Amino acid sequence: MRRIGIDVGGTNTDGALLDGERVIETIKTPTTTDVLGGIRNVLDGLSHRDIDAVVIGTTQFTNAVVQRSNLNRVGFLRIGLPAGRSLPPLSGWPSDLAEAVRSDTFLVRGGIEYDGRPFEELDEQGVIDAAHQFADSGINAVVVAGSFSPIDTRQELRAAELIAEHHPKSQVTVSHRLGQLGLLERENAAGLNACLLELAESVIAAFGAAIDQAGLGSQTRLFLTQNNGTLLQIDEAVKYPVLTFASGPTNSMRGAAALGGVDDGLVVDVGGTTADFGAxxxxxxxxxxxAVEVGGVRTLFQLPDVLSIGLGGGSRIHTDPLRLGPDSVGQRLVTEALAFGGAVPTLTDAAIATGLLQVDGTSPPDLANAEEVLEYAAKMIADGADRMKLSSLEVPLIAVGGGAFAVSDAMAGITEVIRPIQGDTANAIGAALAEVSGVIDRVFHDMGHDAAVSEAIRLATEDAVASGADPTMVEVIEVEDLPLAYLPGDARRIRVRVVGPLESLHSSNG
Structure with a gap:
């Protein structure tokens, strides 16, 4: 199967063409202001023959939240009265973000107890009244969040059904789809998702247009990568854009694992602006x-454990005292850095000045403290790697990204530093290697452990196959069984994740 992986970073947009797990060609282009230009440049620079899928990793939705830009307003419906009045929706959000998305908020009677019993029956008329108000206010993005809804989803689903019936233009995000127990964090996640829905429609449509303009053919499918390292179908991405949060570091780690031949260890991806560490x-x-904060909002997303520091190839060198970053010239490296004829001293300049890095079209700049700068950068990276370790055991570290030259070959607690040949495009390779996943996370009643796990695996496998996985190659990679002693009927919460490669639509790759 031939796939193109694309990862859009703050400095570069990288692409990789893979046939199975074999890397055919890679490309690195500057990220353009409109993002889509960089994607088109990548597609134009790679072969188009028999491409089964294009997989894109993007930070556009994360950036929209962080920068408070291109967000739509959101209506909130919380199910749980008479409880919950003291902490209304958007409690704890940064004030500027809350003001950017705030609209009508309704609290209605209903909700579930911790043991699965109804706290109160759902106030259906209250939901209908809220739907009419959302429609009158022109608010289409609506969040429905109920107390303990992951234990019993029926009230949230019924409320969503009523809103859709009485407000046909609505786009409803139900909180149990994006979080676990913990009402505020789950509601927050749903709110972040809802405020991105209009942007998701336009961005993903533009991605599709770029694929069409590249002439890849009708059999080429488009996917985004999600934060667990697997593929996200376009129809799901339009409904749940928050699932792409942190997909960039995830792509890098998956690509690094494949290129470095390491399943257990550390990864550092040094880009143009930041260095991201993962395990x-x-x-x-x-x-x-x-709990993970996104844009200052506390959530319970299942996100990779990532440490980011402000160090990259474009990081500015500050003196008196010596300091690197966190400010960076980013995508302007080739015009503003000293080695390219600019006036800004950067980490890349230090590497070129010492001969550590050779770049065509540059000349070594006069940088007296270049060696000291590289030592400072190496120490920052060593400290970051140490913070990612969970024990004193030594582990390998895979160094990838265009700024991997800053990683020292020897550091405490690291058995070896692995530098894959194509590590500068590990993020795009990781995107191309992403598999299809199926996830089931629900409470089962009146079933023993074996029966409940078997049923969860069956449902997760069906989910993966429906999303495009090859049914003959799906495997289970995660099983969690949590008995719920406080619930009746031998209740247990089962979480199962399965993955499998994308099924090819081409009978032959030639």
Whole structure:
């Protein structure tokens, strides 16, 4: 199967063409202001023959939240009265972000107890009244969040059904789809998703247009990568753009694992602006166990455990005292850095000045403290790697990204530093290697452990196959069984994740 992976970074847009797991060709182009221009440049620079899929990793939705730009307003419906009045929706959000998305908010009676019993029956008339108000206010993006809804989703689903019936233009995000127990964090995740829905429609349509303009053919499918390192179908991406959050570091880690031949260890991806550290467990990124803040909003997303520091190839060199970054020339490196004829001293200049890095079209700049700068950068990276370790055991580290020259060959706690030949495009390679996943996370009643796990695996496999996985190659990579002693009927929460390669639509790759 031939696939093109594309990863859009702040400095460069990288592309990779793979046939199976074999890398055929790669390309690195500057990220353009409109983003889509960079994607078109990548597609124009790679072969188009028998391409089964184009897989894109993008930070556009994360950036929109962080920069408070291109966000639509959101209506909130919380199910849970008489509880929940003291902390209304958007509690704890940064004030500027809350003001950017705030609209009508309704609290209605209903909700679920911690043991799965109804707290109160859903106030359906209250939901209908809210739907009419959302429609009258022109608010189409609506969040529905109910207390303990992951235990019993029926009230949220019924409310969503009523809103859709009485406000046909609505786009409803139900909170149980994006989070676990913890009402505020789950509601926050749904709110972040809802405020991106209009942007998601336009961005993903533009991605599709870029594929069409490249002339790749009707059998070429388009996917985005999601934060667990697997593929996200376009129809799902339009409904749940938040699932792409942190997909960039995930792509890099997956690509690094494949290129470096390491399933368990550390990865550092040094780009133009930041260095991202992650840990590999069985070839996939280690997931964060704590609440994660996105744009200042506390959520319970299943995101990779990533540490980012402001160090990259474009990081500015500051003196008196010596400091690198966090400011960076980013995509302007080739015009503003000293080695390219500019006036800004950067980490890349230090590497070129010492002969550590050779770049066509440049000349070594006069940088007296170049060696000291590289030592400072190496220490920052060593400190970051140490912070990512969970024990004193030594592990390998894979260094990828265009700024990987800054990684020292020897550091405490690291058995070896692996530098894959194509590591500067590991993010795009990781995107191209992404597999299809199926996830089931639900409470099962009146079933023993074996029966509940078997049923969860069956449902997760069906989900993966429906999303395009090859049914003969789906494998289980994660099973969690949490008995819920406080619920009746031998209840247990089962989480299963399966993955499988994308099924090819071409009978032959030639």
């Amino acid at each position: 590999l467990v069985s070839g996939y990124p280690r997931q964060a166990n704590a």
